Amino acid sequence: NAGVMQNPRHLVRRRGQEARLRCSPMKGHSHVYWYRQLPEEGLKFMVYLQKENIIDESGMPKERFSAEFPKEGPSILRIQQVVRGDSAAYFCASSRTDLNTEAFFGQGTRLTVV
C-alpha cells in the first residue's frame, strides 16, 4: 500500500516560470491537503481539497497560486510566475475522511526559484 506520492521531489524554476507540483493520495483517501514549509520553520496550511472541490483555501495566496483535485488523477498545486520567495518545501497530505482521522504526508517537493 503505497503512501502519499509527490513528484517531482526537486524542482528548479527560473523567476517568471510556472511550477506544477503533483500529489497522489494514499489508496482509499479522498481528502488532500497542501502545506508549505520554509527552512527551520513549521508547516503552514495552504489548501484542503476533496475530489473536484476546494473545501478550504484560506492559507493560499490570492494570486499566482491555484490547486485542483480532479475526478481522475493526482492533485495539482500550480504556482504561476514564480518568484524567489516561493522557494520552499511543499508537502501534500491525505486522510480517509476529514482531520478527525490521521493525516499522512508525502516526501515533499523542494522548489527552488533561481
Next chain:
Amino acid sequence: SQQGEEDPQALSIQEGENATMNCSYKTSINNLQWYRQNSGRGLVHLILIRSNEREKHSGRLRVTLDTSKKSSSLLITASRAADTASYFCATATGTASKLTFGTGTRLQVTL
C-alpha cells in the same frame, strides 16, 4: 500566532535517556497529532490523541493530553540515535479542515 508551540525548541540527550517534548495550544481542539521529520524528509505520523483521551502509547512513545491546560507532551523512552529528528505537534479544530503546526522541537540523540 502559532496554535501549537513546542517546548523546548532544541533538545540534546544521550542514547538510552528519555526525551520529553511539550506542546501548548490556544483553542479547543478535536485532536492533536504528533509527527517526526528527519532532515530534508517528509513527515511521519506518530500518534493521534483525541480531545476525550488523556494518554496513548505506541511502542517507545507515550503521549499525554491535558485539555484543561491546553497542553500535550510526547515522551520517547530509551532514545536511540535514529530518533534524531524534528518533532511537531499539530492540532485539528472546529471543522477539522486543517492541521495547525507548531514550530517543532529539534531532538539530537548522541551515542
